[in-house]
Amino acid sequence: MIETQSAPEITQPLRAYRPWWRGAAIYQIYPRSFADSNGDGVGDLPGITARLDHVASLGVDAIWLSPFFTSPMRDFGYDVADYCGVDPIFGTLADFDALIARAHALGLKVIIDQVYSHTSDQHAWFRESRQDRINARADWYVWADPKPDGSPPNNWASVFGGPAWSWDARRRQYYLHNFLTEQPDLNVHNPHVQQALIDTARFWLDRGVDGFRLDALNFAMHDPELRDNPPAPENGGPRTRPFDYQQHLFNQSHADIAGFIERLRDVLDSYGDRFTVAEIGGPDPDDEMKAFTRGDRRLNSAYSFDFLYAPRLTPALVKASLDRWPAGEGIGWPSWAFSNHDAPRAISRWAAPEQAARTARMAMLLLVTLRGNIFLYQGDELGLTQVDVPFEALQDPEAIANWPLTLSRDGARTPMPWQHAWPHGGFSTAQPWLPLGNDHDALAVDRQEASADSMLALTRELLAMRNASDALLIGDMRIIEASEALLLFERSNGEERLLCVFNLGDVVLDWHPPESGPWRVVAEVGGAAIGRLPAISGMVLGVKEWME
Incomplete structure (x- = not known):
């Protein structure tokens, strides 16, 4: 229990109107690893639907679904081959509609990822674009001629290692990919591309989604002059990729992104109380986060990375992060997460194993008391630790390419343990796509449901406290x-x-x-x-x- 004496009952009604998302608690679901309904070792949409009662019982306002779109899965769904399709490994559009209906019946909003900076190289748009230089979508991606010596047009480096340019013999040009070679960058400067992306947003809004998380949004536009990035100054931190050696002034963060955001916001506003949150990474994303959320014509919030890669949780870190988002006219509304599918689980970064359970409880109390929206990653409510996935079991292309100098994302993407002592933790009847953590069986949902002192029980109590308090929600x-x-x-x-x-x-x-x-x-x-x-x-x- 969380009280040191009989708990005071907080019964006052909300004293100020707020949009549903302002101060919301949002639960991130990584579909591959949440619940497998068909026994193939990979989570799916029907599996999520079957487990939504658990999510609703926490007291969160919404779920965020990581990509479930048609994809060759080179980057596990962030390489989209069809923006309006569900990949068969996850189910069908009918399964998605059933998920939406069940979530809404439980009082949960549904937010989905939208990936507007790049597609898969298997997307029909790219297949057409690469055929020649005169087709209808020839300018839908970022193409550039080689230098006179045949080398790439500039020095831009890929996040996943190596140059950010790949040669295509049919066009005798290079195409830009800030991430994997199989993830060509869209030319979002092109108004036809913008319209196609907005049509994609309408498709999902018409199906009932309540908002979007916009993935890697600051990569959506590049410098049309293709100027070289300058070298990054030494900062004492590790440099595991060529990407780390540059200041990314020209391959991302173009000023015109704000105009596209305003076009998108107009569409969202036409559907009512919809929510948008931008993922904006980088060593110093504060200016972009503020620019993308400024005023009432851009995004509702920006997703902070301040805590996601922090090796330690300190008072100074909390103060510096929160000080950047003071209350004030025209200043955006922040969103906070301690863990997600791209970052090692917080309690394994912030505590020795013997202090993991204690740290998980303290971190949950801290999260629910922060000003802004809060994101819980699946398993945070159980106190799940990071899993040490051996090299031979890795699936993450970034971890494989940069082994062993990068932190594997796979260790945070392992399956949810639902039932202790069941094969594969009750996640699936088959061998899961990633191994479960050795200590996760003891943290399974059914085991924690039986204990009033569990991390799961604490999470519910703390979220109830937050939901009952105007000071915590909007203060x-x-x-x-x-x-x-x-x-x-x-x-x-x-x-x-x-x-x-x-x-x-x-x-x-x-x-x-x-x-x-x-x-x-x-x-x-x-x-x-x-x-x-x-x-x-x-x-x-x-x-x-x-x-x-």
Whole structure:
């Protein structure tokens, strides 16, 4: 249980109107690894539908589905071969419609990925574009002549290693691919391409989706002059790919992306209360995140990477991240995640194995108290750890190409454990596409359902606390202290005021509120109490009069 004394009942209604997505908790589902309904070792849409009751029981507002579109799966769905099709490995469009219907019946919104920066080389658009230089889609991708010596047009490097250009003999030109060779970049400067992508958005909106996560959006447009990227200065960090040696001034982040976003927003607004969140990666994405969410004609939110690759969770990291998103006119609304399908699971980055369970509980309390939208990655509610997938079992092309100097994404993509002591954790009746973690059987859903003190029970209680509090959903946030180990901040909305205090260090801290008052512990993890904060602990304090 999370309370140190009988829990105060927070019954006040919301005191301000908010769109459903503002302050929402969104649960990310990686379809390949969530639930397998047909025994082929790969998760699918019917499997997700069958398990939506579990998701709804957490108290989240929405699900985000990673790609399930038709794809050769070179990058596991982020290489789209048909934007309006469901890959047979995941099911059919009818299965998707059934998923939407079930989610909506449970009160869950449905957000899906849209990949607008590139397609698969098996997409019909690219197959036509590469035939010659005069076909109807000749300019739908980024093509360029070689230099006089036959080398690529410039020095741009691929995220996955090697040059960002590949030669095509039919056109006697290079095509751009910021990611895999099999992921050619769309020329989103072309208004016909923009219209085709907007038509794709309409297709899914007409089927009932409630919003989009826009993948790698800052890669959607390039510098038409094809200028070389300058070298990146030394920053002391590891450089595992040629991509790390450049400042990416010209292969991404073109100013005209904002205009395309505004076209897309007009379409979304015509459907009502839809939600958009941009994925914007890079060493310093803050300016783009603000630009893409500024005002009321662009995106609703941007998905921060601040915590996703952080090797340690520190008060300074939290303060720096939240300070970049103050409340203010024209400033966008942030979204936060500690783990996802592209990043090693947070508790394995932030804690030694013996502290994993304790860290998972503290991290969940911290996440639900942050200002902004929060994303839970499947398994966060169970405290799942990163799986050490051996090289011979790797599926991730980036991990294989850069072995062993990159962190494998596969270790965060392993199957959900539903039933302990069942073959493959109840995920499938067949050998799964990735191995389950050795310690995941003990963390299975059915096992945690039986315990009132489990991580699963805690997640439900903390999300219920967040959902009942205007201060946590939509309120202001003020950092009071962020020292070496102590993190203290205030969340407030109107008369509601909460103090959130965390010990992120490994020694006990003596702590009392910075001001006297009728404080009551609303929630605590790790044995936190007024006067004493054990290592890796936290609590939320409320004003007694407000809660009575």
